[in-house]
Amino acid sequence: MNLQPSDLQSLEALVSQKTGLKVDKNRHSEILKTLGNMLEAAKLPNFQELLRTLADCATDDPLWRQLIDRVTIGETYFFRDAAQCNVLQISVLPDLIAKRRATGFKHLSLWSAGCATGEEPYTLAIMLREMIPDIADWTFSLLATDINITSLETARRGIYRPHSFRQETRPDVQGRWFAKCDNNTFELDAAVRKMVEFAPLNLLSEDYPSFESRTMNLDLIICRNVTIYFEQATTRRIIEHFHGCLNSEGWLVVGHAEPLVSAYEGFVPRNFPNAVLYQKEADQPQLMPIQHAAPAHRDRVMPMPVVELQSVPEIAPTRVVKARAVDAVEAARMAAGREDWETVRRSLMMAERHNPMNPQVHYLRGLMLMQQNELDDAFSALRRAIYCDSSFVLAHYALGELYEKRGNTAEAMRCWLRSQRSIAERQPEDQVAPNEELTVEMFRDLLSYRLGSLPAGD
Ligand SMILES: C[S@@+](CC[C@H](N)C(=O)[O-])C[C@H]1O[C@@H](n2cnc3c(N)ncnc32)[C@H](O)[C@@H]1O
Known part of the structure; x- marks a missing residue:
């Protein structure tokens, strides 16, 4: 392909604007070849048209893929930067684990941003498996993202060449966590693989922090050797x-080559042997209006109506925390409407972290698990909702549904009769729960119908 120097400059400017990356002059001839392939694949008439099309689409569009493969550098390996790994293993992760264990909510949320072929997030997963003896009782959100979709595909496979293990890699890691395959490759233990979730994310986008990208309320972000070539701004x-993604006192781990100290506003630099990590300052309690969940967009598929958080007792200490919990519960509700169960699950975990005694969280989880036919877990979640608020009439009703599904009609009847009794004194036009369309009268009809449909004699 014949290009003018000014064409290459336009391409470089576009790549920098969209990805933050600089095009390596030594790769010009490969890039020209790639551009030729792209023109052909996209059936575009000329380079100018290709440039315009690239400018108009996001970097996760298939058109960008080949070019991103050419301009990114995915150099990485297991247990990279021994000093930082020591700090994580000896200090930061044990501290996070102990704090979370003390709350009884055994969950950690970590994010490897710019994870390349996965060695970095898998290193974190291995560390966690090695340091948490009761790992089966824990849940993790270990998100790993990159702009390079080809790298993410390699990462998901979990099969590595010797190049992913260097001198710095702890010598026991390969034997302990990998199975050697015939062609001199090493397959990562399935339990470690399952802990990490890979997703495309361009760090220049506005997709984070957000519930959708699962980049909220994180305990630790590791983003090393990614921004080295980016403009300071x-x-x-x-x-x-x-900063917006992290929990109060959450950690940010960056590479040694990314000091730019003045950029870490809102973080406290913490000095460890041969490593500096950044810790988000503790949240200052401040007043923030509690957002009211909008009922307008409730085209959900839940089998039952849902009560608002404000209607049930909470033990969250500040209004800020309450507001976040409402956001997360509402996010769960909306995601349920889209049947996006993964987001429901994560949003509920976040809400639970703010208030493990929030009956609404356990109730929503119970409904989700019922939908997914995970009846034992649904049962525990609904029991928990009732434990948190014994007068939670909709949870009693849902528990009845569950008993009926399991064929225990006597218990189903008990739950529904209890629901009937608890609304007996209420006015027919009252809402069963604040901001719910379901009135007491409608609920009474529903209960009569369900009780009437139970087989006689039970
Ligand atoms: C050198 S690797 C670092 C891998 C790993 N963090 C480590 O330190 O071992 C840099 C990674 O950053 C990714 N990257 C570059 N620009 C990015 C962007 N704008 N958004 C997300 N990832 C990006 C590249 O695709 C590449 O996989």
Whole structure:
């Protein structure tokens, strides 16, 4: 393909604007070849048209894929940077684990941003497996993202060449966590693989922090050797976004080559042997209006109506925390409407972290598990909702549904009769729960119908 120097400059400017990356001059001839392939594949008439099309689409569009493969550098390996790994293993992760264990909510949320072929997030997963003896009782959100979709595909496979294990890699890691395959490759233990979830994310986008990208309420972000070539202003913006993603006193781990100290506003630099990590300052309690969940968009598929958080007792200490919990519960509700169960699950975990005694969280989880036919877990979740609020009439009703599904009609009847009794004194036009369309009269009809449909004699 014949291009003018000014064409290459336009391409470089576009790549930098969209990805933050600089095009390596030594790769020009490969890039020209790639552009030729792209023109052919996209059936575009000329380079100018290709440039326009690239400018108009997001970097996760298939058109960008080949070009991103060419301009990114995915150099990485297991247990990279021994000093940082020591700090994580000896200090930061044990501290996070102990704090969370003390709350009884055994969950951690970590994010490897710019994970390349996965060695970095899998390193974190291995560390966690090695340091948590009761790992079966824990849940993790270990998100790993990259702009390079080809790298993410490699990461998901979990099969590595010797190059992914270097001198710095702890010598026991390969034997302990990998099975050697015939062609001199090493397959990562399935339990470790399952802990990490890979997803495309361009750090120059506005997709984070957000519930959708699962980048909220994180305990730790590791983003190393990614922003080294970015403009300072871009790096600053990314760090600001990371700040918004982290929990109070959450950790940010960056590479040694990314000091830009002035960019870490809102973080406290913490000095460890041969490593500096950044810890988000503790939240200052401040007043924030509690957002009211909007009932307008409730085209959900839940089998039952849902009560608002404000209607049930909470033990969250500040209004800020309450507001976040409402956001997360509402996010769960909306995601349920889309049948996006993964987001429901994560949003509920976040809400639960703010208030493990929030009956609404357990109730929503119970409904989700019922939909997924995980009846034992649904049963525990609904029991928990009732434990948190014994007068939670909709949870009693849902528990009745569950008993009926399991064929225990006597217990189903008991739950529904209890629901009937608890609304007996209420006015027919009252809402069963605040901001719910379901009135007491409608609920009474529903209960009569369900009780009437139970086989006689039970
Ligand atoms: C050198 S690797 C670092 C891998 C790993 N973090 C480590 O330190 O071992 C840099 C990674 O950043 C990714 N990257 C570059 N620009 C990005 C962007 N704008 N958004 C997300 N990832 C990006 C590249 O695709 C590449 O996989």
